[in-house]
Amino acid sequence: MPLSSGKSLPRATPRRLGVGGYLRIGEVARMVGISSSALRSWEALGLIQPQRSRSRYRLYTQQDVQLLKRAYFWRRVRGLNPAAIIHLLKRQGRMRRTTPAPARLLGPQLRRLRRSRGVSLAAVARATDLSVGFLSALERGQMSASVATLRRLAGFYSTSILALFDPSAENPRLVRPGNRKVLETGPGVRMELLAWGNTAMEPHLFRIAPGAGSGEAYAHDGEEFLYILRGQLQIRLNEEESYRLRPGDSFYFESSTPHRWQNPGRRETWLLWVNTPPTF
Secondary structure, X not given: OXXXXXXXXXXXXXXXXXXXXXXXXXXXXXXXXXXXXXXXXXXXXXXXXXXXXXXXXXXXXXXXXXXXXXXXXXXXXHOOOHHHHHHHHHHOOOOOOOOOXXXXXXXXXXXXXXXXXXXXXHHHHHHHOOOHHHHHHHHOOOOOOOHHHHHHHHHHOOOOHHHHOOOOOOOOOOOOHHHOEEEEEOOOEEEEEOOOOOOOOEEEEEEEXXXXXXXXXXXXXXXXXXXXXXXXXXXXXXXXXXXXXOOOOEEXXXXXXXXXXXXXXXXXXXXXXXXXXXXX
């Protein structure tokens, strides 16, 4: 059915909204006609970004409901996949241009680390060979950092990139897609933590946009295993060995080998990336 058909979408029933004028996930699921788990999956794909209460409950607006109904209509009637729906919504200017919550949390986390150690931005800049202006913008949430840059900062603070996820100490065993801890590095690199707590492994789902990558080469202790789910990945070891990985390929190397990587393709790359021990 063409978009210009004029067919109107069902309107949300006027009602008294919940906490602070927002709707809870169960209410939105009933209004849209899909399950709560499907809503969480759409959130993990970046189609919707609900607000969060102090207790971490998802909170939706009536505008969110209308966007979700439109997405559901395109999914059910036109058979579009989530990536195509997101493309259409962006082209029509219907998606809110907001910074993902995990990216907003990265700056304050870095600021807390720096202040807890009693060091100035200038001192961090000298030690990491980064500019004061860049570090200041990063702490204010105005800039994003590549994986290599985060490794450099984590090394200075004697911590790991894992700590920037702010994971709880408890191992949740089962992690639903909508409950993953997400860190946006980049631009164009999304790391979704798949397990945390008292684990011997550190598994991630990496989503890498075309042309995006790690930046400069980096190294650390441990071992790494990759499995390509979709798209392609170009990885270089020691600037001497180069490998292009495709769906179904797996790859192992020692983390102490300087490595850098990039998505050389025209579509987003998804890969399972496991570090052990969890020191990444």
